[in-house]
Amino acid sequence: MEVATEEVFAKIVVAGQKPHIIYSLGMKRFSCVFCIYADGKSLTRTAQLITTQPWLVNDPNVYRNYASLKKSARQVMMMSSRTHGRRTLEQITGIAA
Numbered sequence: 001m002e003v004a005t006e007e008v009f010a011k012i013v014v015a016g017q018k019p020h021i022i023y024s025l026g027m028k029r030f031s032c033v034f035c036i037y038a039d040g041k042s043l044t045r046t047a048q049l050i051t052t053q054p055w056l057v058n059d060p061n062v063y064r065n066y067a068s069l070k071k072s073a074r075q076v077m078m079m080s081s082r083t084h085g086r087r088t089l090e091q092i093t094g095i096a097a
Contacts, residue, residue, distance in 0.1 A: 022056070025049055033057060034066050034077065040092050043077065047093040063089075067097035 012019050022030045026045050029035070034046060047063050054060030067089045070077060077089045090097055 022049075025053075025056075033062055034089065036077070040078070043089065044093040044095070047089070047095045051095060063095070064097040 009019060009023075020030055027049075028042055029038075033050070034043060038046070049056055050060065050063045059065070066077075070089055076086045077092055078084075078087065
């Protein structure tokens with residue numbers, strides 16, 4: 001069952017609740033910090049928020065740690081595509097860890 005984003009936010013309002021602050025900061029979903037299912041735009045926004053507003057997360061070093069772990073494991077954040085080959089988290093976001 002798929003529910004439109006607008007419906008979800010309407011239900012939150014009807015329940016007398018407020019959406020999490022992360023949605024007002026440009027995030028489409030609130031899940032794992034660097035979700036493997038996220039698109040490049042979401043990964044970039046996450047890195048921006050963590051590096052400029054570290055109080056949003058439990059570990060302000062999480063971006064640096066993810067980038068370092070991926071590098072040492074010789075793994076990439078997103079699968080290669082025809083448009084882009086293997087790219088590190090830093091290459092995807094354009095933000096140095």
